[in-house]
Amino acid sequence: MKVRMQGIHKSFGNVKILKGVELQIGNGEIHALMGENGAGKSTMIKVLTGVYTKDCGEIFIDDEQVEINSIKDSEKYRIAYVHQELNVIRQLSICDNIFLGKELKTKQGLLDTKKMNEICKEKLSQLGIGHLSPDTLVGDLSVGYQQMIEIAKALLIDAKLVILDEPTAALTNKEIENLFEIINKLKLEGVSFLYVSHRMNEIFRMCDRVTVLRDGQYIGVEKIDAINEEKLVEMMTGKSIDNLYLKEKVTLGKTVLEVKNISRKNEFKDINFFVKEGEVLGFAGLMGSGRSEIMHTIFGSTKLDSGKIFIDGVEKKINSPIDAKKNGIAFVTEDRKEEGLILDFDIKENFVIPSLKKFLKGIVVQESQISNKIDSYIKNLKIRTSGRDQKIKNLSGGNQQKVVFAKWLETNPKILILDEPTRGVDVGAKKEIYEVINELKKQGVAIILVSSELAEVIGVADRVAVIHNQKLVKIYEGKNITQEEVLKTAFLGGAE
Structure with a gap:
């Protein structure tokens, strides 16, 4: 036809x-x-x-x-x-x-x-x-x-x-x-x-x-x-996009997050890694390998069966997203429509949910402050919208994702977990998201990036952890981060 x-x-x-x-x-x-x-x-x-x-x-x-x-x-x-x-x-x-x-x-x-x-x-x-x-x-x-x-x-x-x-x-x-x-x-x-x-x-x-x-x-x-x-x-x-993956070189600070032997039955086992200030630690692996499950547990959406989580060298019990937020962890989930946004709410309403306490004076919400903040994010993140009152469901996927970024950035996280941050996002919006990641690196935020796009993980991350069959089998860094090596390890595993 x-x-x-x-x-x-x-x-x-x-x-x-x-x-x-x-x-x-x-x-x-x-x-x-x-x-x-x-x-x-x-x-x-x-x-x-x-x-x-x-x-x-x-x-x-x-x-x-x-x-x-x-x-x-x-x-x-x-x-x-x-x-x-x-x-x-x-x-x-x-x-x-x-x-x-x-x-x-x-x-x-x-x-x-x-x-x-x-x-x-x-x-x-x-x-x-x-x-x-x-x-x-x-x-x-x-x-x-x-x-x-x-x-x-x-x-x-x-x-x-x-x-x-x-x-x-x-x-x-x-x-x-x-x-x-x-x-x-x-x-x-x-x-x-x-x-x-x-x-x-x-x-x-x-x-x-x-x-x-x-x-x-x-x-x-x-x-x-x-x-x-x-x-x-x-x-x-309408323009040439050169160097899509611009990896900023910054001086790394102290270790912000470290996990030791964390496990959750049928999801992941004995996971060990750390991430420093100003560093992007990438996670690669086949879908179903356990990457996202690890992140949900660090964020408190699901609970550990065993193992320990340390923030700034101090062991923390993270049993809920509220605990995670108190400890400076923010999480941009892979399913923005189900877990990251309320589609029938407008931009402003979605933005303020994690950080409402910042805008309270007694029991009064400082509406003008919220409006000024979200207008600033709309400008700086280049969110294409008719205004802060536009319904989330009427935004394109890339602009929805930028709203998710905005609401979590307002919490001033020390650790930012990004799970498939550019899924369903066009190439122009991808570059803008990578620019945000680089800016956060300069500010000393420790970033964990999970992505199914191998070129993205390799292009953005400073080190790449590979998950295979629910285990972290290898961490690549420097010149050792190649598509062939990471892909081979993701499919076949390797020595722990």
């Missing part, structure tokens, strides 16, 4: 989001849609899928002009949208999820469970996961399998265009490879894909062409084999 959008405009009130953008997807093509957060990608997708109605412009399916004013319209034209935040109901079975709202009935008006199970098995087999039972609860599946269930929904409507929004953000390496196999298989069957991701390596590996948006405008389309990463970044940002 061929899809063409041209001259698409969309505004909300007086704010113009899309300004005459265009997109052309070929039959059986994997087409990337790229741009910085706030470039208009999500709005464009929502116009194509009928979530939003375009103000003007034209949409063509196989050269025939069509109107798409609802999700039902987009499904009629065989367009399916697999969201970044998966739309599965964990308490229902695989079959119930796939047929939700599309249940089959017998002539007597009863649910045709037998027929639905048969079709469900057929779709699962088509995706190479036929070993799963249609009766399995979706909540018992890994995120990778849940994503397969979302794609199975697309197959149910015989989708000819599947939109994938950051499809690998929460997948393990094995699940990513499985997903890529499925995409290539369906491509050979004539299914087209619109692929939205900030992961450059995936774009160059999987896609045929790329369309770039910037500030709500169409910048251009290029064949993947006719463009390089530098040119793509320049199209997205």
